[in-house]
Amino acid sequence: DTGVSQDPRHKITKRGQNVTFRCDPISEHNRLYWYRQTLGQGPEFLTYFQNEAQLEKSRLLSDRFSAERPKGSFSTLEIQRTEQGDSAMYLCASRGGGTYNEQFFGPGTRLTVL
């Protein structure tokens, strides 16, 4: 295991469709984060898991968004009834028990909603 992986890398969908993204963290990391990054902006925090528990959610995470980490390993992020404003790069990061809280990022899933 060499890093955080995300699948798919690109997703094009029509408005109103549901999409699901997957993140596989570094295997020994128990903490997992989802971020959203739009063009010209930095990543914005969406949600945080410690093991299988979702401990924090941003106000950006509307009720159309749901994230799970059922076994405390991989995580999924689902967006229902997609809107054009959902078009962005969705980044996943994981962290172990390091003292300086380094988060290791995956390459992201780029979502385009037509």
Place this chain on the structure above:
Amino acid sequence: GEDVEQSLFLSVREGDSSVINCTYTDSSSTYLYWYKQEPGAGLQLLTYIFSNMDMKQDQRLTVLLNKKDKHLSLRIADTQTGDSAIYFCAEKGTGGYQKVTFGTGTKLQVIP
């Protein structure tokens, strides 16, 4: 809420030093980070500084922290074309479980 500001663009000649600046608002920040993002790649942590430090040096990278002014800078010595990327300043405060707030990013262009 927390806010992190950066200038959008910096252009330097190869071999010169680059200085990227960042200001933040959260006075309770514990860690401050610099991340690098290259096209098509994820964010890579370059360096970090703990809030009780003023300076940290790591090879070509020097981080300066002015906690009073809430100002962070990243100096890259002998800038190379491979340093061309977007650089993000980020801070972790004490609020929330593990939330990290990122700036908007500074695009560094290195001219050969």
